[in-house]
Amino acid sequence: MYYNSTHSFLFVFLVMVFNISLAQQKDSTAVISYAEKMQIKLNVDSHLENYYITNSDDETDLNLALNNDLRLTVLLDYKIFSFSYSFTPDFLPGNHGDDEKGESSYSDFGISLFPGQFVQQLTYQRMKGFYVVNSDDFASNLPEDNPYLLFPDLKRTYYGGSTAYILNPDFSIENLVYQREWQRYNAGSFVPRLNYSYTEFSNDFEDFKGKEKDFDFSLDLNYYYNWVLAEKFNLSPYAYGGLGTRIENYKQRGDNLNEEDKNTYFTQEYGGGLQLGFNTDTFLMGARVSYKSLNYKNANDISIQNDSWYGLFFIGYRLDPPENLKRIADKY
Known part of the structure; x- marks a missing residue:
């Protein structure tokens, strides 16, 4: 027995x-x-933000935008690291210098890490030179050769980061968002994400200088799904929504002016998108359409909204890393 x-x-x-x-x-x-491969990727997208400021008294929107339509991003991926640099080159359509809308500049640097089921992102971004898209709503007698109100010295500097966690261990967010992997079956996952950032707006108004400092903290819930259309094609919808808080400090300094205003607001954000991807062991490409919105009301009951629709096209190539890079990476 x-x-x-x-x-x-x-x-x-x-x-x-x-x-x-x-x-x-x-x-x-x-x-x-494809962590053992070095991946080089190019993105072309229209992800340049517009800012809408709405006064509840007369419901007039002030729409601020950069005089650039397209952004080019160069990405390098290897092991658990992803590095990116974005700018708005003149050779892309819509980025040519325009005397009517003024000159704009844009650049950002980013790094992403992928330890286990976590995704860590850090970003630095700088914008300068805005114009008022709907200038006719504020000044009806503008000359034909200068039909827009310009803020050439208005600058936005951003330092931000996010920490996300993939709840479903069998789901690959690196497949959908970063193309560092390829998932061969249908799967989805909720992805909670903590966002934190510091943003500084500054402008020279001739008689005085204004500077706004914003500290933002938010928690949002994302849902991603990977739908395998064929062996090398996938279709990926996603959506998110979240709540947060903004701590704002605005200062005005001039010869006869010295004012400071501090406020705290609750913020709302939401968005979503759809991506189509193609993948082989060496070549990848795809396209995405997305929408995002962030809005809140300030102490004067003025609604601030930052939203945009944007499209993205990416293409990439994977190759064996140089031996020097491989030796350095293997030490860690």
Whole structure:
């Protein structure tokens, strides 16, 4: 009797080990990782933000925008790191210098890390030179050769980051958002994300200088889904919504002016999008359309809204890393 029980236990144990090994094998083949490859990718997108300031008394929107239509991003991925640099080159359509709308400049740097089921992002961004899209609503007698109100010295500097956690361990956000992996079956996941940033707006109004400092903290909930259309194609919808708080400090300094105003507001944000991707072991490409919105009311009951629709096209190539880079990365 003892002999039979022992063999029964061994048989059950071996079956469990076999099933676990099959499950591990399935998981490892369901997501193809390209972490050992160096990935170079180019993005072209229209993700340049507009700012809408609405006065509840007369419901007039002040629409501020940059005089650039398209952004070019260069990305380099290797191991758990992703580096990016974005700018608005003149050779892209809509980025040519325009005397009517003034000169604008844009640049940002980003780094992303992927430890386990976490995604950590850090970003620095700088914009300068805005114009009022709906200038006719505020000045009806503008000359034909200068039909827009310009804020050439208005500058926005942004330091931000986010920490996200993928609740479903069998879902690859690196497949959808970063193309560092390829998921071969349908799967989705909720992804809570903590956002934190410091933004500074500054402008020279000739008689005085104004500076606004914003500290933003928010928590949002994202949902991503990977739908495999074919062996090398996927379709990926996503949506998110969140709440947060903004701590604002505005100062005005001039010869006869020295004012400061501090306020705290609750913010709302939401958005979503749809992405189509194509992937091979060496080549990748895709397109995405997205919408995002951030809004709040300030102490004077003025609504501030920052929203945009934007499109993105990406193309990339994977290759073996240089030996020097590989030796450095292997040490860590």
